[in-house]
Amino acid sequence: MHREMFQRRSLTVSSTRVLALILLQGVCVWSVKIHTVNAVLGGSVVLPSEHRREDVKSADWLINNTIIVEYVNNNEPVYKAKGQIKGSFKMNSHNLSLAISNIRQEHNGEFQLTGIDKRGTQISTTTFKLLVHESTLKVHITQEPPVRLNNTCTITLTCNASGPPGATFSWSGHRTGNDASVQFSLKPEDGSVRMKCSAQRNPNEKDEQEVIIKCANTTNGTAPIVVVTLAPPTDTDILWWYVYHIAIPAAGGLCLLILSIAVGVCYCKKKNAEGNEDNTCYADITIGRKDNPQLQGQLLDHT
Template identity: 30%
Template sequence: MSGGPFSCFSKQGILLLLLSNLHYGVGVSLIINKRVGDSVELLAGLEREHLKSLEWKYMGKDIAEFSSEVVYSPGSQFEGRLKMNTKNFSLTVRELTLQDSGDFLLTGEGHKGQIGSKTITLKVHEPISKVAIQTDIKLLGNHSCTVRLVCNVSCYPNITYTWERDNEIYGDAQQIYFSLSPAERNISVKCNASNLVSWKTASTTVKCSNDTTTPGLVWFTIYIGVTVGGAVVLILTVAVAVCYCRGRSNTGMYSLGASTILKV
């Protein structure tokens, strides 16, 4: 697969961006996906001459209404961030936060009675701001390498991953594994991370070499070194103690012999 600007991932990202701004779908219940900090326009699809009054509710609570004029409910989480269009009664919410996700219900009364209600579900997502690849390469006893790559992102919920190895799709999990030999050339790897409102890419190059650090082998070497070193110290300590004891014993025997001679 080509890795150019119009790669599979780029097309996927463009499609996600377009879908995130679609306001209408099939049926009355609509879903809108937006980024934190964005603004969203909730369309009412009504004309003023056919309407007597209208209410916008969020999760069952009034947030804005219109009769002869627009009134915004004080103390709501949207205070200072709402704007109703008095021509078509759409409601714009500014500076979206994750807590703004939920159902917006539109109800109203026309000259011929109640109008049909409409529910709009808003989903606010944290955009991906950073992607980084964590690399773990271990040299095995047979002089091959195991490669573990982890795609770390700045936000975690609802992330889709796509890995490319030498411009070919390789996997779709957060982490991938594969083997390499020192004879193989450098391998180019790319991680594409996306959610419903954003996408980011990170890339790296991996290679297996004979001097690749193997954490398990390093700790084994340290362990063996400490064990052998400890054994040597123990042997030397015992040897010194034995020599010291023998020296004390010989000195005592000499003193005893001299004392006996003097008594005779």
């Protein structure tokens, strides 16, 4: 009787321990840590890895459960991304970290690194949640009331950055500096000078603004005034705008037109070769044939 009760109690304790072990293992399996990474449209980011490349037999990077990079036995990685994100991934040559460039909205989602080590054991899965957003960093230069004394203008400019705090500043042009504000003096004979403020919150968020400042004489002989205007785009800015918005689209349209003409000519020649009597197709007639009486006769016969 006592032995039977003892056996039942032992069985109950053992079952409880097994159940507790299963629950603990379940917690361990499902408590996957997800690293949140923020990225800016058009920027770049690196998803790190704690595994050395030579220690891993095979590995895959996935985005939203779709394989985008495949690595096996020290061979070069095979990139399988398609669509808008194709060509934006690069695996590090020393480890399995993944560099993502030219970030788009299509990069939003969950990235996972899975694989098997040299012993055939599955490596710990690393998960990242990539959040893509537009940059909120916009630079705006403001001017404090200038001090005008003895034909000299003392000017203070402040660089303001929109969005969250933490932006760093740098000034270039007539004066340089690394603070949000910069102060300098000008005289009318100095003419117009340029000042540019550049702000950066992280490697992917940058913006800048440039102004033209002038300490100008007045016609009534009073103290000079300060004139601050936004700097117009430089010749380089205009050139790049022309290349991206006019030259490249125009070149693409021209190539498409040439390709369409070539396809049309080939199609017409093929139809003529097959004995097609469609008289409206004269794609192979060139300038100068009107002087050939024999050719003119052939054309008139068709009509």
